[in-house]
Amino acid sequence: MAAPGESSAARRDVYRVEQLTKVYGSGDNAVHALRGVDFTVAEGAMLVLLGPSGSGKSTLLNILGGLDHASAGHAWFHDRDLTTFGDDALTEYRRRSIGFVFQFYNLVASLTARENVALITEIAQAPMDPAEALALVGLESRLDHFPAELSGGEQQRVAIARAIAKRPQVLLCDEPTGALDSETGTLVLAALDQVNRELGTTTFIITHNAVIADIADEVLMFGDGRITGRRHNAVRKAPGGLSW
Ligand SMILES: Nc1ncnc2c1ncn2[C@@H]1O[C@H](COP(=O)(O)OP(=O)(O)O)[C@@H](O)[C@H]1O
């Protein structure tokens, strides 16, 4: 029960997902990517979605991020059901509320780190200063470097700065360390950990690497389009302590 004077909104869920289902194709070619997924995500949580390739992780993230439509079920973002949104409403939701980080960084090669981040902040409503966003991911000394002058892990941290500079409520990361070795991968995870703690951004990290699950508050295990387990970590492990 809420304490006197405490708003219930203080502990609200960002997402509430019920029987979410996704089928690609139809008939004999139908692929059941999500077979009825249920979960809730508390505001500010760090979540890891862990599971083998093909288990439906990206499909779920794409639906939560407004990049794809569900086939059935519900996905509430606060009090609005994303599955009822048309394309325009999804685009608006994505622009305003969601930051994405993918395995490949997709930086503009002809722009510096600062300019890559500024591309986004120029069109956002109350953005961070690009230099501030880059400092948050540990790149304060790389502001004027071009992508080709940065390591893979540094480029991914620019991509994280770009994603969070518009202060999205939610950061969705699909295999953000998938192309990185352990040492640079942990620096990228440390940047995500820092963003989650400092900005309170609800953060999802998809991985098939079980070691990474220890940095999360909550771990959702995926198998064959279903959530096969959920674990709460009483203590979040510092990313710097991981290796794989
Ligand atoms: N656009 C698509 N068209 C058809 N099948 C797809 C598409 N995207 C994903 N799938 C299939 O859906 C299942 C789940 O895929 P995905 O969500 O990408 O899994 P994961 O991210 O866990 O590797 C897989 O069998 C995959 O081949």
Ligand SMILES: [Mg+2]
């Ligand atoms: Mg995937």
